[in-house]
Amino acid sequence: MDCGTALRKIIAKADGLLPREEEAELAGHLSGCPACTAEDAAISATGPALRALTGIRAMEKAPALDAMWTRVRAGIEEGRETRRRSSWIARWAWVPAAVAIAVAALLFYPAGTSRSPFHPSSFDVAVEDVESDVATVALVDKGEDLPRVIWIIEDAKT
Amino acid sequence: MNEREKGGVPDDALIRTTLAGDDGAFGELVERYKGRAFAVAVGIVGDGDVALDVVQDSFIKAYYKLKEFRFGSNFYTWFYRLLVNQAIDRWRKSARSMEVPFDESWLSEDASPPDSFAYPRSPEDLARDRELGDALQRAVDALPEYHRAVIVLREVDGMAYDEIARVLGCSVGTVMSRLHYARGKLKESLKSHRDR
Numbered sequence: 127m128d129c130g131t132a133l134r135k136i137i138a139k140a141d142g143l144l145p146r147e148e149e150a151e152l153a154g155h156l157s158g159c160p161a162c163t164a165e166d167a168a169i170s171a172t173g174p175a176l177r178a179l180t181g182i183r184a185m186e187k188a189p190a191l192d193a194m195w196t197r198v199r200a201g202i203e204e205g206r207e208t209r210r211r212s213s214w215i216a217r218w219a220w221v222p223a224a225v226a227i228a229v230a231a232l233l234f235y236p237a238g239t240s241r242s243p244f245h246p247s248s249f250d251v252a253v254e255d256v257e258s259d260v261a262t263v264a265l266v267d268k269g270e271d272l273p274r275v276i277w278i279i280e281d282a283k284t
Numbered sequence: 285m286n287e288r289e290k291g292g293v294p295d296d297a298l299i300r301t302t303l304a305g306d307d308g309a310f311g312e313l314v315e316r317y318k319g320r321a322f323a324v325a326v327g328i329v330g331d332g333d334v335a336l337d338v339v340q341d342s343f344i345k346a347y348y349k350l351k352e353f354r355f356g357s358n359f360y361t362w363f364y365r366l367l368v369n370q371a372i373d374r375w376r377k378s379a380r381s382m383e384v385p386f387d388e389s390w391l392s393e394d395a396s397p398p399d400s401f402a403y404p405r406s407p408e409d410l411a412r413d414r415e416l417g418d419a420l421q422r423a424v425d426a427l428p429e430y431h432r433a434v435i436v437l438r439e440v441d442g443m444a445y446d447e448i449a450r451v452l453g454c455s456v457g458t459v460m461s462r463l464h465y466a467r468g469k470l471k472e473s474l475k476s477h478r479d480r
Binding site for chain 2: 140141165167168170172173174175176177178181182183184185186187190191194197199202205
């Protein structure tokens with residue numbers, strides 16, 4: 127066996143891919159070739175050396191690693207709280223938008239025009255049922271006699 | 285069933301229990317895989333504190349993505365994909381120097397260079413030869429990130445080629461060529477240290 131073939135087999139051995147029957151042939155070459163023996167020793171050492179390196183780090187951080195579930199649980203709780211907050215904001219974000227539209231409608235209501243018979247003297251913006259998962263937002267013309275709903279979003283799913 | 289599940293509740297059952305609302309079951313998964321996960325993370329990012337953060341973040345991410353887990357596949361392969369991506373992401377973002385010093389406490393008072401050179405086979409061996417530890421860490425750090433991930437998953441975690449391929453989303457051939465390259469670089473580092 128030449129050194130080039132031996133080197134390929136050394137690498138295959140390190141990768142766990144050398145057939146058992148070829149191991150003896152390689153060992154025969156290594157016993158008479160110091161260069162390939164040195165190569166074999168170095169390649170075979172990469173795995174254990176890397177495990178030793180990560181092992182040192184693991185031992186340095188053993189106490190922190192012991193508390194990993196505590197850290198993870200705290201992170202999960204924090205994530206839950208953040209999600210709860212953002213979902214509440216997403217759920218109710220449309221309410222101020224709806225109120226803003228209602229106010230805009232109020233400002234541009236055609237006062238002093240041919241539609242004046244129904245022109246209101248005062249307005250109410252009402253938001254109801256905000257504690258449940260539905261809400262009703264309405265712009266109400268209180269008027270002289272009976273109140274009149276100008277604009278409404280009723281039982282909107284939040 | 286993998287080695288970690290032997291004698292315990294299978295991963296799938298723990299996942300189902302977690303999804304049913306019992307966080308304690310997820311705690312068991314964390315206990316089961318935190319050691320392996322840390323070894324992989326520290327092999328990729330190099331720094332112990334950063335690796336702890338990576339492991340923590342990966343478990344939290346896994347918890348919130350648990351609904352996406354496909355029953356019948358391996359939890360650890362699925363989890364390692366999150367872990368390796370998280371580790372590589374942290375590595376890219378960090379401005380860590382190429383040299384990571386060893387914790388001095390690991391060097392015993394009577395530590396001295398060995399009389400005849402032998403490659404380290406345990407953390408204690410490596411702790412006695414600080415220069416080699418630093419040289420090895422530099423060689424690992426100098427590897428492209430996916431090559432580093434491949435050799436860590438193979439040598440530290442002992443994963444099979446097809447599992448590594450699934451974790452990294454590449455072919456077995458790519459895994460083998462990356463492993464070959466990475467092993468060659470680490471070998472050069474070890475040899476050049478020995479020949480000095």
